Structures are given as C-alpha cells and as structure tokens.
Amino acid sequence: MDDDGVPDARTLIVKGVDGRGWAFASQRSSRKGAQLSGQPVAALDFWWQPVMRAVRMRGAVQPATRAESDADFAARSPAARAGVDPADWALWRIIPTRVEFWQGSPDRRHTRVVYTSDAGRWAHSASIE
Ligand SMILES: Cc1cc2nc3c(=O)[nH]c(=O)nc-3n(C[C@H](O)[C@H](O)[C@H](O)COP(=O)(O)O)c2cc1C
Numbered sequence: 001m002d003d004d005g006v007p008d009a010r011t012l013i014v015k016g017v018d019g020r021g022w023a024f025a026s027q028r029s030s031r032k033g034a035q036l037s038g039q040p041v042a043a044l045d046f047w048w049q050p051v052m053r054a055v056r057m058r059g060a061v062q063p064a065t066r067a068e069s070d071a072d073f074a075a076r077s078p079a080a081r082a083g084v085d086p087a088d089w090a091l092w093r094i095i096p097t098r099v100e101f102w103q104g105s106p107d108r109r110h111t112r113v114v115y116t117s118d119a120g121r122w123a124h125s126a127s128i129e
Contacts, residue, residue: 043094061092100115
C-alpha cells in the first residue's frame with residue numbers, strides 16, 4: 001500500500017508458513033520494500049482451480065531476523081542472486097489477523113470459513129455465500 005492508501009498486487013513466492021507467520025522475501029530497496037516501511041501490512045490470496053478452493057489472509061508485516069534474510073538469500077540460485085546486494089535482501093512475515101478458507105461450488109453456493117484473531121485468540125465461523 002502506498003502513502004495514498006492505494007494497494008499494489010504482486011506475485012510472490014511464499015517461503016514458509018508456521019506459527020511465526022507467512023514468509024516472503026524481496027529487496028528492501030524495491031517499491032514494495034518502501035511501501036512496507038511506510039505501511040507494514042499485506043494480504044495474500046491463493047486459488048486452486050482443480051479443487052475450487054481459495055485461501056485469503058491479511059495482517060501486519062514484520063521483518064525477519066538478519067540471519068533469516070541471509071539464509072534465504074544463500075538458498076537462492078546463483079542466477080537469482082546475481083546483481084542483488086545481500087544486505088538489501090530481506091525476509092518478512094505476515095502475521096495473520098484474518099484467514100478465510102473458501103470451498104467453491106459449481107452452483108455458486110460457496111462455503112466460507114473465516115478465522116479471526118483477537119489478541120492471539122482465534123475464533124471462527126462458517127457460512128454459505
Ligand atoms: C512467478 C513469479 C514469482 C515471483 N516471486 C517474487 C518473489 O518471491 N519476490 C519478489 O520480490 N518478487 C517476485 N516476483 C516479482 C513480483 O511479482 C514484483 O512484480 C516485483 O518484485 C516488482 O515489485 P515492486 O513493485 O516492488 O517493484 C515474482 C514474479 C513472478 C511472475
């Protein structure tokens with residue numbers, strides 16, 4: 001999201017999902033890096049057409065440790081490392097506050113399961129929409 005509150009969508013590789021959040025990596029000096037410095041929030045959306053399932057989530061973004069960013073950079077191929085300053089490479093995590101699981105239905109009565117986090121306590125609800 002830029003300083004005017006306008007979001008940007010981008011295709012990124014999810015580097016891992018665990019209790020610490022959903023990880024992704026990029027150059028700190030990129031446009032997205034600047035936007036994350038100003039507004040540390042992000043959203044993700046995944047869609048699996050063969051099974052008609054989607055996952056969407058949103059949350060605050062936190063930088064990982066320098067060691068984690070260095071390890072991610074080291075795991076990249078030589079071609080992917082070329083021309084990138086290792087000090088500029090960063091791993092971030094989105095800490096989810098809301099995650100939705102959708103099961104699509106051919107009759108368009110899709111199932112929506114919503115998980116929301118309030119101070120670390122998760123609640124969930126389900127509906128047909
Ligand atoms: C398949 C695919 C995977 C990508 N993975 C990443 C990624 O993991 N990290 C990244 O910074 N950019 C990745 N990109 C490029 C981003 O989508 C984005 O366009 C680019 O980083 C420029 O963003 P900017 O607005 O910060 O300049 C990927 C693009 C594609 C098509």
